[in-house]
Amino acid sequence: MSQSELLVSTRSTQPWWRSRTVRRFARHRLAMFGLVTIIILVLACIFGPFLLPFDDLYIDLRGRFSPPFTGYHFFGTDPLGRDIAARLLMAGRVSLLVGFAAMLLSTVFGTVLGIVAGFFGGRIGTVLMRFVDAMLSFPNIFLLLAMAAFIKPSPIMITLIIAATSWMEIARIVEAEVRSLRERDFVVAARMLGLSNSHIMFRELLPNAIGPIIVAATLTVARAILLEAYVSFLGYGIQPPLPSWGNMLNGAQQYLDSAPWLAIVPGAAITLAVTSFNFIGDGLRDALDARSDML
Amino acid sequence: MFRYLLGRFWQSLVLLLLVSVIGFAVLNLAPGGPLSQFTLTPGMTQADLDRIATQMGLNRPLPVQYLDWLGHLLRGDWGRSFRDGRPVLDIIWEHLLATLLLMGVSTAIAIFVGTCIGVLGALKRYSIFDYAATVGAMVALSIPTFWFGLIAIYIFSLRLRWLPAGNMYTIGHGSLGDYAIHLIMPSIVLALVNIAVWSRYMRTATLDVINQDFVRTARAKGLRPRRVLIRHILGNALLPMITLLGLQLPTILGGALVTETVFTWPGMGRLFLDSLGYSDYPVVMGLLMMSAVLVLVGNLAADLTVAFVDPRIRLS
Numbered sequence: 001m002s003q004s005e006l007l008v009s010t011r012s013t014q015p016w017w018r019s020r021t022v023r024r025f026a027r028h029r030l031a032m033f034g035l036v037t038i039i040i041l042v043l044a045c046i047f048g049p050f051l052l053p054f055d056d057l058y059i060d061l062r063g064r065f066s067p068p069f070t071g072y073h074f075f076g077t078d079p080l081g082r083d084i085a086a087r088l089l090m091a092g093r094v095s096l097l098v099g100f101a102a103m104l105l106s107t108v109f110g111t112v113l114g115i116v117a118g119f120f121g122g123r124i125g126t127v128l129m130r131f132v133d134a135m136l137s138f139p140n141i142f143l144l145l146a147m148a149a150f151i152k153p154s155p156i157m158i159t160l161i162i163a164a165t166s167w168m169e170i171a172r173i174v175e176a177e178v179r180s181l182r183e184r185d186f187v188v189a190a191r192m193l194g195l196s197n198s199h200i201m202f203r204e205l206l207p208n209a210i211g212p213i214i215v216a217a218t219l220t221v222a223r224a225i226l227l228e229a230y231v232s233f234l235g236y237g238i239q240p241p242l243p244s245w246g247n248m249l250n251g252a253q254q255y256l257d258s259a260p261w262l263a264i265v266p267g268a269a270i271t272l273a274v275t276s277f278n279f280i281g282d283g284l285r286d287a288l289d290a291r292s293d294m295l
Numbered sequence: 296m297f298r299y300l301l302g303r304f305w306q307s308l309v310l311l312l313l314v315s316v317i318g319f320a321v322l323n324l325a326p327g328g329p330l331s332q333f334t335l336t337p338g339m340t341q342a343d344l345d346r347i348a349t350q351m352g353l354n355r356p357l358p359v360q361y362l363d364w365l366g367h368l369l370r371g372d373w374g375r376s377f378r379d380g381r382p383v384l385d386i387i388w389e390h391l392l393a394t395l396l397l398m399g400v401s402t403a404i405a406i407f408v409g410t411c412i413g414v415l416g417a418l419k420r421y422s423i424f425d426y427a428a429t430v431g432a433m434v435a436l437s438i439p440t441f442w443f444g445l446i447a448i449y450i451f452s453l454r455l456r457w458l459p460a461g462n463m464y465t466i467g468h469g470s471l472g473d474y475a476i477h478l479i480m481p482s483i484v485l486a487l488v489n490i491a492v493w494s495r496y497m498r499t500a501t502l503d504v505i506n507q508d509f510v511r512t513a514r515a516k517g518l519r520p521r522r523v524l525i526r527h528i529l530g531n532a533l534l535p536m537i538t539l540l541g542l543q544l545p546t547i548l549g550g551a552l553v554t555e556t557v558f559t560w561p562g563m564g565r566l567f568l569d570s571l572g573y574s575d576y577p578v579v580m581g582l583l584m585m586s587a588v589l590v591l592v593g594n595l596a597a598d599l600t601v602a603f604v605d606p607r608i609r610l611s
Contacts, residue, residue, distance in 0.1 A: 030433075130309060133310055133313075136545065137314050137594075138317070138545065138586060139549035139552070139586050139590070140545065140546075142548070142582065145567065145579075146321055147321060149576075226439060230441070233441050233553075253445060253557065256448060256453060264446070267438075270439050270442065271434070271438050271442070274438075278433050
């Protein structure tokens with residue numbers, strides 16, 4: 001058998017959806033629960049607003065503070081008489097989009113920085129990782145709020161600053177992974193072949209570190225959604241009238257006694273979405289970890 | 296040992312310097328920079344702005360400004376509040392104790408409950424309890440702290456009327472019991488996330504220790520299970536937890552900010568938000584720096600504690 005045939009024969013002939021990883025993921029009950037929940041949430045947020053009889057911005061001052069399940073208002077109305085179900089779905093678009101976008105940005109940045117730091121090591125690696133340590137010394141919320149105070153809060157800027165404060169963990173994970181891969185035979189071989197540094201970093205090392213990156217990225221979505229909720233709840237995130245799950249809770253505390261649903265409904269949505277992403281991340285970790293095969 | 300301590304101190308110092316660079320960057324590289332507060336004042340002309348910039352030394356090169364700022368910081372001159380003109384450091388000191396009290400009590404709760412859940416989960420691995428604790432921890436990690444706080448207030452102070460909904464003490468009352476009653480809800484709310492984290496790590500740490508030879512030896516020589524659990528298992532499993540406590544500090548401090556807002560607790564987090572509301576940037580920057588300093592000092596303290604407690608490090 002020639003060498004090329006040998007290489008081909010070690011390739012799995014199965015389609016990807018029947019691979020061991022996917023099957024392991026599908027067996028993870030919590031992860032499947034999370035995946036189904038997220039799919040339902042995303043579909044509801046995309047198509048829901050077209051199906052509801054209410055607009056999320058329509059103000060009906062005579063219908064203020066309707067409790068849930070009264071009339072046509074499934075989740076009741078807010079202090080301006082706006083339908084909470086409609087706002088919840090529109091807010092879901094914003095919150096999920098901000099979460100995904102912040103995850104993409106921070107994953108790309110964290111991964112590139114981690115690969116560079118891990119691959120070059122030495123002084124470059126030390127400086128970069130010390131920078132990561134320094135960023136991690138600030139409590140996330142403090143940094144986020146301090147930045148939010150200086151900028152004009154638009155969804156794009158909020159996404160940017162959330163990404164700017166949540167790339168560090170991915171950088172750490174990738175750096176550690178790359179550092180452990182750096183001296184492996186395939187990298188040494190690539191070096192001896194004279195491949196460029198960027199080829200080795202992004203074509204050889206990156207694909208081999210992809211598992212932990214995917215897991216970390218999933219958990220970053222969860223954290224980004226939470227962070228958006230925190231800043232918006234505190235009034236420095238997404239600004240009304242554009243709804244987000246966080247800013248729907250913004251005024252809820254003063255009506256807690258008379259209209260508790262104002263607080264309960266959006267908070268439950270946040271918890272559900274974040275829990276689901278955490279479950280998916282956990283399932284991916286188990287599925288992608290080859291060592292769990294031996295158990 | 297001495298070299299370890301020295302190295303650790305040196306590391307913290309370098310980190311502190313980097314932290315100050317980041318803090319300075321946040322302050323200055325934001326659009327508008329330190330002048331942004333004046334641009335909105337009615338009747339402000341470009342000439343006025345230039346004059347203020349000269350007065351504040353903003354037309355000097357950035358590295359010079361940074362060194363000047365750092366020098367003042369190190370000498371304890373953290374600027375003055377825009378709101379009442381008092382020194383920033385004084386204002387922060389006044390609010391620090393309340394935050395440390397909340398964090399301390401909450402962390403104590405989290406450590407106790409988290410340790411119990413983690414060890415039980417490890418001893419009864421794959422039981423219903425272990426499974427419930429795993430799922431519960433993941434849900435607890437996903438609940439927004441402020442929402443959990445709101446729900447707690449709704450149930451325990453608005454409906455059941457057992458606990459006060461906020462503040463640190465009843466005005467004009469202020470006995471020790473009164474403080475304690477006000478402390479219950481915020482500290483438990485803040486503890487939730489840390490109970491989740493702590494129990495997860497404690498479970499792993501216990502599982503690591505439980506199968507080691509010295510535990511088997513201790514059992515084999517007939518020690519009572521309780522003694523084995525406390526001396527051999529807990530003693531060793533808790534060691535890495537000290538480091539974890541240091542690493543968790545940013546999360547706890549960030550959680551304290553949110554908790555303080557919901558419960559109108561007069562600590563650093565509440566001060567931070569109030570100052571944001573008044574665009575009181577010197578206080579905001581001071582708190583940002585102070586939070587990072589607290590985290591760094593906490594991490595250093597955790598590492599030093601481990602070094603003193605763990606003979607493997609102490610004797611090396």
